[in-house]
Amino acid sequence: MNLYNTKTGFGLVSKLLHWLIALGIIGLIALGWWMVGLSYYDPWYNASLELHKDFGMVVLLLVFAKFCWQVANRPPGPGAGLKPWERKASHAMHWVLYVLMLAVPVTGYMITTAAGQGVSVFGLFEVPAILPQSETARELATDIHYYFSYGAIALILGHAGAALKHHFVDKDDTLIRMTWGKLTGR
Numbered sequence: 001m002n003l004y005n006t007k008t009g010f011g012l013v014s015k016l017l018h019w020l021i022a023l024g025i026i027g028l029i030a031l032g033w034w035m036v037g038l039s040y041y042d043p044w045y046n047a048s049l050e051l052h053k054d055f056g057m058v059v060l061l062l063v064f065a066k067f068c069w070q071v072a073n074r075p076p077g078p079g080a081g082l083k084p085w086e087r088k089a090s091h092a093m094h095w096v097l098y099v100l101m102l103a104v105p106v107t108g109y110m111i112t113t114a115a116g117q118g119v120s121v122f123g124l125f126e127v128p129a130i131l132p133q134s135e136t137a138r139e140l141a142t143d144i145h146y147y148f149s150y151g152a153i154a155l156i157l158g159h160a161g162a163a164l165k166h167h168f169v170d171k172d173d174t175l176i177r178m179t180w181g182k183l184t185g186r
């Protein structure tokens with residue numbers, strides 16, 4: 001199995017980053033939705049937010065790692081056999097997903113640090129607040145965090161649905177090259 005991307009396939013590093021980030025984002029949307037519904041007296045009230053921030057910062061780190069990796073090791077072009085409109089649509093969808101995967105954790109960090117306090121990550125270290133205190137910035141960040149994370153559900157469903165349609169209906173390599181391709185020689 002290749003660590004690096006080739007002209008036609010994703011390497012192990014890109015695959016791991018894709019699936020870890022995907023799992024993280026899906027888990028954090030579920031956790032975020034659950035935690036904001038808890039009452040102040042619920043034993044998970046504070047702990048759930050702390051966990052959300054811990055794992056959210058891990059996702060942010062993974063997204064930075066992904067972007068650096070993509071600059072250093074260019075991803076493959078679109079799969080062979082895609083129609084021109086499918087190439088354009090998947091390119092556009094991937095760009096929207098890139099914006100979301102960066103904007104959601106960055107705005108989470110902004111909500112938390114708008115009061116001037118850093119974010120502690122698993123109690124191991126603290127990421128300092130870099131922006132000046134601002135209630136306007138906090139409100140804007142809260143709105144973007146809310147709309148982008150719930151809006152992502154529709155996009156993720158569309159993206160995953162397209163991948164599954166390629167696999168089961170078109171029977172092409174789209175899903176295979178992001179998963180077990182190369183292991184099986186495809």
Ligand code: HEM
Nearest residue numbers: 025028029032033036053056057059104105108109112149
């Ligand atoms: C990809 C990563 C993330 C996703 C998908 C995500 C998703 C969500 C969701 C769905 C909510 C519930 C929104 C609502 O119903 O009001 C939420 C709330 C929240 N998130 Fe995140 N989040 C992420 C990262 C972060 C990070 C990194 C931080 C901070 C370091 C953070 C801080 C918060 C805070 C403070 C709230 C509560 C906002 C409020 O009280 O209205 N999130 N998040």
Ligand code: HEM
Nearest residue numbers: 018021022025026079094097098101156160163174175178
């Ligand atoms: C939060 C969830 C997800 C996000 C943010 C996401 C994002 C992306 C992005 C940006 C790409 C472009 C290649 C790259 O940058 O690595 C990509 C490719 C891909 N994703 Fe996802 N993805 C998610 C979930 C899923 C799921 C659940 C599936 C399958 C059921 C899936 C299947 C694929 C496949 C097959 C490709 C390769 C497409 C190609 O060959 O060009 N993704 N994804």
